Every structure is written in structure tokens, then in C-alpha cells.
Amino acid sequence: DIQLTQSPSSVSASVGDRVTITCRASQGISSWLAWYQQKPGKAPKLLIYAASSLQSAVPSRFSGSGSGTDFTLTISSLQPEDFATYYCQQGNSFPYTFGQGTKLQIK
């Protein structure tokens, strides 16, 4: 199985800050990586697919990059509604796997 390791596991930041979350795969997955945002009690919401493509209606302050084994999600200027948990997910091979999550908290 492909393991995805996110870092950091949690981060505290302020409104307006730039935040970067990384996701490392245990083997190459080309660009078959997605990023999700999840708020408490809610379903995950797709932000980025194919490593760098912005899902429709997602604000442009979210961006993704990377290929192979190393990927990043960047939020350019944090807004109050961005405080949530973020997950990466690989769609390269079965079983599809998720990272352990990164909790983004208000400083």
C-alpha cells in the first residue's frame, strides 16, 4: 500500500498568513494526488485534484503543486473559514489512501 505522510500534523496561524502543508508518498504517484478540507461534523470537500488543478468554486488562494512523491498545498492568505483539517489522498493505485490529516488552528 502507498503511505502518505503529511506534515505538520497541526499548525497554528493567523488570518492573513501564508500556510504550506506537505504530503509525501512512500512511492511515486505521478500527479495522482488530491487535497480535501474537512470541518467538524461535515463531509470532506475537494479543493485540488491531479496535484495542482483547482476544483470549481474553490477560492484561488488555495493552490497545489508537486509530482512523484512530494506535494504541497498552499493557502496564500488565510481567511477565518479556512481553519479546518486538511487531507491529501492518492488516486494512483488501490487501495486509495489518505494522509493522516493536518489540523489548521487559529493562533
Add this chain to the structure above:
Amino acid sequence: EVQLVESGGGLIQPGGSLRLSCAASGFTVSSNYMTWVRQAPGKGLEWVSGIYSDGRTYYADSVKGRFTISRGDSRNTLYLQLSSLRAEDTAVYYCARGPWMSAFDIWGQGTMVTVSS
């Protein structure tokens, strides 16, 4: 509107069975790859099972032989039959469309399954 609505969760004893349903609107289940993902309380996301448009099915090792994914094409509904349930199957179960371009783009609201005596 494109949406998914799950139902069928509840409290079930270990060893019991349950069928989860996921009703789709705004698109056709049988024309898409569809997936079940679960999330244990306070934990991360775990892919459980998927079904291709051609009917091929895939399962996580943790549920293989106990869970069965299927479709009800006339009802535009996805199902997950859960059998031989264990305490570690306790989770919110989400259905989702995809993957398409690696991702699951539409998610239901989730249905809670609690396995306990």
C-alpha cells in the same frame, strides 16, 4: 443539483449486518466510478470500497469478504452491505463520486454505524 444522500446507519451488535444506501441526484450512478470512505470517531479517512461503471468492484483488505458494494440502477442508488461487523467498523460512512482525475468530487453527508453490544 448534484448530490448524494446516505441512509441506513445505526447501532448494531458485533457479528451483525447492515445495508447502507446512497441516493444520487443530478447524475447517474451507473455511469460513474463510485466509492465508500469511512471515518472512525476522531480519526482520519479510510477508503473502503469502489465500483466501476462496468461493475468491477474493489475492497480494502480490512473489509474484504465482509462488505459488498453494489448499485441499484433503477433507483440511481449505491449500496454497501456490511456483514460480520466488528467494533473497529464503527465509523461515519461516506459515499462519494470518483475518483475522477484522482479525486472524489461529490460527497454525501455521511451515515454513522456503531458496532457495540
